[in-house]
Amino acid sequence: MHPALRYLAYRQSAGGLKHRLSRLKNPRYFVPALLAIAYFWLSFGMPGLAPSRAGDDGHDTFERLRVFIGPGLGLMLAMGWAVATSRPAPAFTRPEASQLFVLPFTRRELVNYRLLRPQLIFLLIGGFAALGSLRSPQLNPLFAGAGGFLLMNLLSLNTMAAALASNRMKNAGWPKPLLYLPSLLLIGWVLGPLLYNYQVMEAGDEGWREWLLNLMQGGSAAWAHWPLQQLALMIGASDLAQFGRGAASVLVACAALWALCMLLVAPFEERALELAETTGRKIEAMRRGGAFAAAAGSLKKTRSTRLKLNATGPSWRAVFWQTLVAEWRIGMWKLAIGVAGILLALAVFGEHFTKSRGVAVFAIGLSAAMGSMLLMMGPRMMATGLHAELRRLPLWKGLPITGYSLLRGKVWAGALLVTPAALLMMTAAVIASLTLSKWNQAPVIMGVYAGLIPLVPVAAMMMIGLESAAVLMLPAWLSSTHSEPGFETIGRNLLSLMVRMVLGSLLAIIPGGLFAIAAAIGLALKLPAPGFAIGGVIAAVALAAEMEGLLLLVGRRFDEMDATPE
Amino acid sequence: MLPAMIEVFDLVKTYEGATAVDGLSFTVNPGEVLGLVGPNGAGKTTTMRCITGILQPSAGAVRVAGLDLGLDPVGAKRNLAFVPDEPQLFDYLTIAEHLKFYGRVYNVPDAEAHGAALLKELELTGKEDALPGTLSRGMKQKVAIACGLLHRPRAVLFDEPLTGLDPVAIRRIKQTIKRLAAEGAAVIISSHLLGLVEEIATHLLLLQNGKKVLHGSLAEVRQSIPDLQDSGLEAIFLRATGYDAEPA
Numbered sequence: 001m002h003p004a005l006r007y008l009a010y011r012q013s014a015g016g017l018k019h020r021l022s023r024l025k026n027p028r029y030f031v032p033a034l035l036a037i038a039y040f041w042l043s044f045g046m047p048g049l050a051p052s053r054a055g056d057d058g059h060d061t062f063e064r065l066r067v068f069i070g071p072g073l074g075l076m077l078a079m080g081w082a083v084a085t086s087r088p089a090p091a092f093t094r095p096e097a098s099q100l101f102v103l104p105f106t107r108r109e110l111v112n113y114r115l116l117r118p119q120l121i122f123l124l125i126g127g128f129a130a131l132g133s134l135r136s137p138q139l140n141p142l143f144a145g146a147g148g149f150l151l152m153n154l155l156s157l158n159t160m161a162a163a164l165a166s167n168r169m170k171n172a173g174w175p176k177p178l179l180y181l182p183s184l185l186l187i188g189w190v191l192g193p194l195l196y197n198y199q200v201m202e203a204g205d206e207g208w209r210e211w212l213l214n215l216m217q218g219g220s221a222a223w224a225h226w227p228l229q230q231l232a233l234m235i236g237a238s239d240l241a242q243f244g245r246g247a248a249s250v251l252v253a254c255a256a257l258w259a260l261c262m263l264l265v266a267p268f269e270e271r272a273l274e275l276a277e278t279t280g281r282k283i284e285a286m287r288r289g290g291a292f293a294a295a296a297g298s299l300k301k302t303r304s305t306r307l308k309l310n311a312t313g314p315s316w317r318a319v320f321w322q323t324l325v326a327e328w329r330i331g332m333w334k335l336a337i338g339v340a341g342i343l344l345a346l347a348v349f350g351e352h353f354t355k356s357r358g359v360a361v362f363a364i365g366l367s368a369a370m371g372s373m374l375l376m377m378g379p380r381m382m383a384t385g386l387h388a389e390l391r392r393l394p395l396w397k398g399l400p401i402t403g404y405s406l407l408r409g410k411v412w413a414g415a416l417l418v419t420p421a422a423l424l425m426m427t428a429a430v431i432a433s434l435t436l437s438k439w440n441q442a443p444v445i446m447g448v449y450a451g452l453i454p455l456v457p458v459a460a461m462m463m464i465g466l467e468s469a470a471v472l473m474l475p476a477w478l479s480s481t482h483s484e485p486g487f488e489t490i491g492r493n494l495l496s497l498m499v500r501m502v503l504g505s506l507l508a509i510i511p512g513g514l515f516a517i518a519a520a521i522g523l524a525l526k527l528p529a530p531g532f533a534i535g536g537v538i539a540a541v542a543l544a545a546e547m548e549g550l551l552l553l554v555g556r557r558f559d560e561m562d563a564t565p566e
Numbered sequence: 567m568l569p570a571m572i573e574v575f576d577l578v579k580t581y582e583g584a585t586a587v588d589g590l591s592f593t594v595n596p597g598e599v600l601g602l603v604g605p606n607g608a609g610k611t612t613t614m615r616c617i618t619g620i621l622q623p624s625a626g627a628v629r630v631a632g633l634d635l636g637l638d639p640v641g642a643k644r645n646l647a648f649v650p651d652e653p654q655l656f657d658y659l660t661i662a663e664h665l666k667f668y669g670r671v672y673n674v675p676d677a678e679a680h681g682a683a684l685l686k687e688l689e690l691t692g693k694e695d696a697l698p699g700t701l702s703r704g705m706k707q708k709v710a711i712a713c714g715l716l717h718r719p720r721a722v723l724f725d726e727p728l729t730g731l732d733p734v735a736i737r738r739i740k741q742t743i744k745r746l747a748a749e750g751a752a753v754i755i756s757s758h759l760l761g762l763v764e765e766i767a768t769h770l771l772l773l774q775n776g777k778k779v780l781h782g783s784l785a786e787v788r789q790s791i792p793d794l795q796d797s798g799l800e801a802i803f804l805r806a807t808g809y810d811a812e813p814a
Contacts, residue, residue, distance in 0.1 A: 015658025098654035
């Protein structure tokens with residue numbers, strides 16, 4: 001490779017690292033970074049270094065998961081080739097495409113540079129893999145780290161080979177469906193042996209481990225997936241020989257893919273420039289306007305909404321309308337409703353098709369977990385939430401609108417978007433619970449359900465309202481206005497969650513108390529179902545009133561803010 | 567007469583059926599400054615990108631310093647510099663490191679001394695250790711120019727070189743372009759600023775819908791429209807492109 005490109009790759013990586021380290025002098029980066037380190041230490045470092053506990057099943061869990069790693073890796077490789085059909089060029093950044101394509105470098109040199117550039121990131125990922133392996137005393141952090149690093153290189157080479165092959169096929173005028181041929185062949189390689197091995201599991205849930213092992217690693221999969229199994233061996237290697245076999249397999253695969261890259265290189269500058277400019281525009285939009293602008297930038301065409309907005313009326317309704325339209329167009333809400341629909345179908349039909357009560361338990365657990373997560377993550381799922389909208393602070397401050405109206409519009413719209421999916425998930429959990437319960441327990445379950453229905457939208461309102469309040473109270477710490485991606489982003493999200501949890505707990509005291517009183521009266525009168533239902537309604541009303549007060553209070557803070565949150 | 571430094575033969579560039587440049591031929595000799603003008607969408611940027619090797623011509627050929635860009639792209643690009651309209655610098659390289667990188671790319675033996683001279687000429691002295699993120703748009707443009715000129719290119723292409731610059735910087739850049747031409751470089755400037763073209767270009771190429779409308783020295787261009795011989799380029803541009811008939 002040209003020495004100038006080696007210099008560039010090194011300086012870019014070292015400069016980026018230095019920049020991220022030097023900004024830790026600023027407390028608003030340092031504290032979140034410290035929190036992120038503490039989180040990783042408590043999650044991985046401490047359990048890993050603690051004396052081995054009896055019954056530690058980390059390795060067993062990994063052993064069970066390992067059967068999926070080989071085929072999973074195969075599917076990831078196939079995915080790389082499928083994605084390349086719509087991105088048929090190596091991914092360069094905008095400055096790289098703008099400068100390097102004009103300079104006297106060969107295309108092979110450019111490809112090698114592109115493969116060299118992310119090595120520091122791959123090393124860091126290897127470090128995280130090593131840290132993660134500390135959870136299991138049987139895993140070797142050195143092997144896990146080196147394995148992670150080598151696998152990242154394999155994936156990078158695969159992506160490059162796929163992009164160059166796709167570019168070459170497009171240059172040769174291949175019709176679009178044929179561009180998917182390599183990915184389909186790879187998918188066939190991964191799934192074919194599994195389908196061939198598939199046998200219906202014997203009645204009962206016993207022996208499923210043998211069934212799974214036979215499906216994933218027995219029969220035709222044993223020899224067809226041998227290369228993939230070798231790659232998978234490397235990550236969880238417990239001895240040097242095992243790791244050596246895996247590493248040798250990865251190195252052979254990497255060498256083959258690199259040779260393919262060198263062979264397939266053809267004029268790619270035009271497509272690479274187009275790709276770099278599109279991606280660059282998205283990144284710039286992200287920096288200037290947040291996720292909303294970035295996602296809106298990738299919308300190819302859309303129709304104006306038919307959702308009504310009166311020409312006159314309170315200004316919060318305009319914000320409510322703007323948020324609702326933008327979020328529905330570019331947010332994650334359709335996906336959330338789709339997932340909730342699948343959970344509901346699982347709860348309603350799962351037992352009928354599988355004859356297993358385990359499915360109902362699974363549906364309850366998954367619905368409860370995903371519903372709670374939706375409520376917790378709802379504020380961050382909002383592309384136009386205040387954490388992102390502070391980028392447009394001068395625009396909002398320039399409009400004749402109070403902070404209260406802005407917050408009310410945003411919070412109500414957000415709550416309306418979270419509610420359908422959350423209610424569907426809750427309904428799925430209730431239906432699954434009814435299939436497991438005795439007939440005389442059904443009224444109580446229905447009572448709790450009736451009580452929770454009004455609480456869901458208000459809880460969503462509370463989570464979004466608290467997030468907005470936290471962002472407005474501590475803009476420099478919690479808004480994503482000026483944050484470039486970095487390690488401390490994890491800490492910043494943790495900080496935001498902590499603030500919300502503390503404030504949420506304080507707000508829940510009165511509604512929780514009212515709910516408890518109503519439920520206790522219901523139980524005393526031997527009418528638990530109406531007690532829970534009425535308690536839910538009272539708690540929801542109390543929480544909504546508290547939220548109105550909070551929005552009024554925090555709205556004032558917005559009115560007093562300067563146009564720059566710094 | 568010296569051989570032409572930039573030669574474009576029957577250049578055609580199509581994008582999914584749409585023709586952006588249609589059978590364009592022209593040459594730029596050493597010491598000449600060619601002003602490349604035309605309405606939006608005329609094919610100026612596409613032409614520049616074809617000459618710099620970023621885009622592959624659909625037909626035709628481009629030669630720089632006698633080397634065919636299709637057959638010997640690395641050799642041709644060694645003689646070339648391109649300053650884009652929107653300077654895109656590497657985020658984590660300082661200005662000094664940018665110059666160091668470009669010096670290494672072209673193996674410039676006196677890269678340090680020449681780089682320092684260029685920084686002084688472009689009034690960037692003292693900014694050597696600055697990262698691009700801390701610079702204004704105009705300063706970034708000057709850095710891009712310094713990087714492009716470090717290897718003393720024989721052919722230089724500027725795409726809207728004065729966008730975002732203050733009056734002092736504009737005067738500096740104009741002087742630099744004139745100096746380059748006086749030293750024997752072939753220069754192409756693509757710009758909508760007809761005043762700039764009139765002031766520093768020796769030749770003009772007017773494109774419309776990917777085709778050559780006017781081409782020649784400024785005097786020849788003026789002579790081609792007899793009733794506008796004493797008019798400025800703006801009047802000639804509007805007449806040649808057919809916009810002078812539209813109500814103001």
